[in-house]
Amino acid sequence: MSFNEMLGPDGKVREPYAKVATWLQRLGPHDIERALRESEARFRRQGITFAVYGDGQASERIIPFDIVPRIFAAQEWRRLSAGIEQRVRAINAFLHDIYHRQEILRAGRIPEAVIVQNEAFVSEMVGVNPAKGIYAHVMGIDIVRVGVNDFYVLEDNCRTPSGVSYMLEDREAMMHLFPELFSAQRVAPVENYPAMLHKTLTAVAPASAGEEPVIVVLTPGIHNSAFFEHAFLADEMGVELCEGSDLFVSDGWLYMRTTQEPKRVDVVYRRIDDAYLDPLSFRPDSNLGVPGILDIYRAGRVTLVNAPGTGVADDKSIYTFMPDIIEFYTGEKPLLSNVPTWRCSQPQDLKYVTEHLSELVVKEVHGSGGYGMLVGPTSTKEQIETFRGKLLAKPSNYIAQPTLALSTVPTFVKSGVAPRHVDLRPFVLSGDLVRITRGGLTRVALQEGSLVVNSSQGGGTKDTWVLED
Amino acid sequence: MLGRTASSLFWMSRYVERAENMSRLLEVGYRISLMPGAVEGHRDEWQSTLASAACLQSYKAKHKEVDGPNVIHFLLFDEDNTSSVKFCLRAARNNGRAVRTALTRDVWESLNSTWNELAQIDPTTITPDRLPSFLDWVKQKAMAFRGALLGTMLRNDPYYFSQLGNFIERADNTARILDVKYFILLPQPSDVGSELDAQQWAQVLRSVSAHRAYRWFYKDSRYKPWLVSEFLILKEEMPRSLLFTYNWINLALNDLGALYGQRYECHTLAQTTHEQLKSGNMEHIFQGGLHEFLQWFMWKNNALSESISKTYNFPL
Incomplete structure (x- = not known):
């Protein structure tokens, strides 16, 4: 039996869900229908969509949104965040090490081949010193729960994790549809994420930047599956949303083409993969990137977020070594478990x-x-x-x-409310500090018994609550 | 602001304006097609609709016969036709999507909901009896978009670039409709002043929603070529006249120049055209030839568009 996050084994409602359970009971079929209809119309109207690849046409879809929130008690969240922070610090230390002295290889804790022959290892990054020593500034760690205190990390997404806009829009939708739920209890806000991201990006600007560094979001363009999110974040932070062709390198600095003079850029929050970032260093056929950007990055004249070459830390072949990595750099036992692999x-x-x-x-x-x-x-x-x-x-x-018995949360399906399996992707920012959003993206497998929560495979999302004490 | 952003804003507005104009033209074509034998021997309303929409050549490359259902489909839904309503609304929405950060939520949602609704429509369901309500829908959506833009956008560069796209397109459209009527539709001198002639001038007015405004303005129920041309070229009270569009173009460029603290060749170009319209009189224009005047105007209008894109770093 999977762990049901709302109903304990004794059939009693677990404490964090007390108020929501009562609300659920009172909710009539008409309320539900209205909420589902309104939320779908809302997402469509705003164009909160993602593209599905290999689907031929009609490829812009909305992700199904479920109106029953997924809830953590403050205490549960504190324990979880401690584990996340430990892991994220270790990953950044690991990345610094493998692009410098490679102590962990010398110590024999990881076979050299796993790193050096890894496709995600970027040799151009060897010896480069990113600002504040941070490589993976933005991470989305996929976590599943199998028991009250049993959490497993499935994947560490260190490249260009997406989904944060769904976290924010799901919250907006819930507050719009059921404001009474939020006055009945204190739910930690998530809407400060863009501000936290902006702080993080500012903190890692190169020394050459002024008081207010010029930050841009770099997108592959409107046909990318996560374009909505790129535009959303740029908008929320009040920075330009650029495509590769909007940026150019001249005399050793990065500029953007504007309606006036070219403007110098200090920090690039790039949402394109390493391979496409710079046709002079990586894939020469890429027209998504900026020729020459890697050279000036290496010279410390611009900050790339995340740094090139972070993929080596979230590769599934590295995953199995993660407990060793955490111990090696923090001297502590991992607080979050790895799935046996x-x-x-x-x-x-x-x-x-x-x-x-x-x-x-x-x-x-x-x-x-x-x-x-x-x-x-x-x-x-x-x-x-x-x-x-x-x-x-x-x-x-x-x-x-x-096959882990992923926890379940009640979810609206055709036949009514039924338990469905969920996972969790909290978003973690590293710059001057490690900042973890109190919430995250809960993905839910809408098919009965299914464990595949990916939106590309028909999964949905839920608003994720962290209650305050 | 990014040059690409300016370009997207410009084209976003331009395409919405084009979609609206296209539905007006189709409305007129449809009206005439409903008048059985109103004018003996002249059942070429669809041909002239294609000509006014500047789509005759591209249509003929695809279809042999000029017949109602094919023309309607070509002008509304054929996405190979870069002036079809569907192409325009998709392009407007994609341009808007690329620069969402420069738009207010209201502007974006109006574009997005229009496209979402249009994408749901099966073209085969737009039968002649449903055509008028569909064309109304397009016009209303275009006007809602413009309303959102005027009502919610800050008066700064994004607004100016979208205004430029809107009015450069409108200027081109009005000039073209007039030119097609005057130059192509009436090859026979004997037709001048005939019933057919009067009716065609009425259609020109209708296609810019101005047939009633004309009567009110000139206190005259007869459509006189001289007056209709004056109304559409030189009267700044008429929101689709060339002078009106250049008032706005000039205003947007002046504001942009003030904002950026610099004036360029495009400012001079717009100003010259504007002054020529302001000081123009119909006698003069007819003496030199209306067709020649309109050709000159469209050429200047196009040159302005190119100069703006060069000046403000629009990518190609």
């Missing part, structure tokens, strides 16, 4: 995995977004056999994990 590159692990495919979740080492994964327990024999072929063809491309 089999590396299919290891013959023994591969043997176990092939014998237990129907019980395991198997993922591509470099995959994301829920594409190309196998969820053993909910797959047909045929699907499993097809996957086995792919796995055996290139075992090193895969890792496997036990």
